[in-house]
Amino acid sequence: MSLSPDRIALLRLISAGGAAGPRRQLLQDCGTPAAALDAGPDVWRAAGLTPPQCTALRRPDPVDARVLAWLDDDARHLLGWHDPDYPAPLRRIADPPLALFVDGDPTLLWHPSVAVVGSRSPTPSGRENARDFARAIATSGLCVASGMAAGVDTVAHEAALSVEGRTVAVLGTGPDVPYPPANAPLRDRLARAGAVVSEYVPGTQPQPFHFPLRNRILAGLALGTLVIEAAERSGALITARLAAEAGREVFAVPGSIHNPLARGCHRLIRDGATLATSATEVIQALASQAALLAQDLQIRLDAPIHPVQGREATVEAGLGHGDADYQTLWHALGHDPTAMDQLVERTGLTTAAVSSMLLLMELDGRVFSQHGRYFRNR
The missing domain is CATH 3.40.50.450 (Rossmann fold)
Structure with a gap:
């Protein structure tokens, strides 16, 4: 699998080293890594890149073959500052990383x-x-x-x-x-x-x-x-x-x-x-802090759980790949408190999946919990 020009350009920006702030600014100004690399020394300097960083970007050095080989796997990911999948919580710290290498989900x-x-x-x-x-x-x-x-x-x-x-x-x-x-x-x-x-x-x-x-x-x-x-x-x-x-x-x-x-x-x-x-x-x-992430998480996972008008006690269907599991869990819930192990048995889902969906349902106000048992919001 060959990497896209943007991924290659991002790897070159990473290898330029030095302070990450100017390179984040360059990505923000140019929109994509390829555009940032093509912008040239004047734009690089305007973003705050140092002479050694500019020199590194001018060199046509090939990207390390070991890095390319590692990324040649669907389970591995490279998230740059410009990427919409870059984790939102990290954008709010003092010195966010320019990019993240992720092995897994x-x-x-x-x-x-x-x-x-x-x-x-x-x-x-x-x-x-x-x-x-x-x-x-x-x-x-x-x-x-x-x-x-x-x-x-x-x-x-x-x-x-x-x-x-x-x-x-x-x-x-x-x-x-x-x-x-x-x-x-x-x-x-x-x-x-x-x-x-x-x-x-x-x-x-x-x-x-x-x-x-x-x-x-x-x-x-x-x-x-x-x-x-x-x-x-x-x-x-x-x-x-x-x-x-x-x-x-x-x-x-x-x-x-x-x-x-x-x-x-x-x-x-x-x-x-x-x-x-x-x-x-x-x-x-x-x-309360988890609630701030809930909406972004629901969008990211394509798992909407809002009620449909005119249909009592249901979950909106057909809007994402996670809906079937949410429907299954919703129908397993009743108006009386139900223990986690019972929900796992009724749904056939893993404990982790049920726990995660219950968390989102709680944050959305659809489900309440009481002494470790869960029930629909009355």
Whole structure:
């Protein structure tokens, strides 16, 4: 499969390096990567590109064959700043990436998510908390985002996968380079069942400065960041700070005063983070922010769920590929509260699919929940 001129041009813009801001401005001014590349040095300089960046764009260097080979797969995607599929939450952070390489489902980057982060060497209770919080968040229909690092990140991703929930990993390496290397099988599972995301080109090896930069993407994609366990100086606290600076919610799980890995969480709570003792508290606190993404998500998934005039208790049909499943779930719901496992059994859908659709129906006002049971809005 050959890449389009726009994709080739975007790869050349990425390889020019330097500050991303001027290249974002160039894309915004010109509309497409190919037009930006054809615009020439005067337009490049007017957008703020530096002489080294202009020199790099003038060179007719071929795009790395390894990158082209990686993109030669329908399951892999390249989303540039100009692209309508570029995730809306990231556009609102201070320094959005110029582009994202995605291995897996790119629509997950639009889904309301919670970043679950913490120590690379958590205590046993920290691991249990990471698993329990992530599992409950995923079951609720929200996406669990993390960085695929050892410890809390790994536990959070695996917990979401265990309930067939949505999960996204944001890497500080190329999207094809697992770090730590022991997480290679997890990276592959995430690519198949979720999404693996990076601003670095395929093949990029780990560098210490990549990971703090990675954290801004993780914090920017998520509606909120939940810190499970963290020392007073840790990458998790960097993610929490970046989340707060981006106007996102920050939650911290308290711990024993004798646990050094609880000190970072206690500091966050002292500084204004929300103390979280259950996943329900996190989910409820983010409901209003999730509603802001609901309309964009419905459009992106072609899954309208608005009522039709003159037809009681139905879902508008025939407007998108997701409608059949929504109809099935709607008819499985009654006016009496129904448990999740009963809805899964009635519909034949996965728990993750039912959870996701119920979330959208709740945000749309079509469904209410009560003590973990769901019913139609009376």
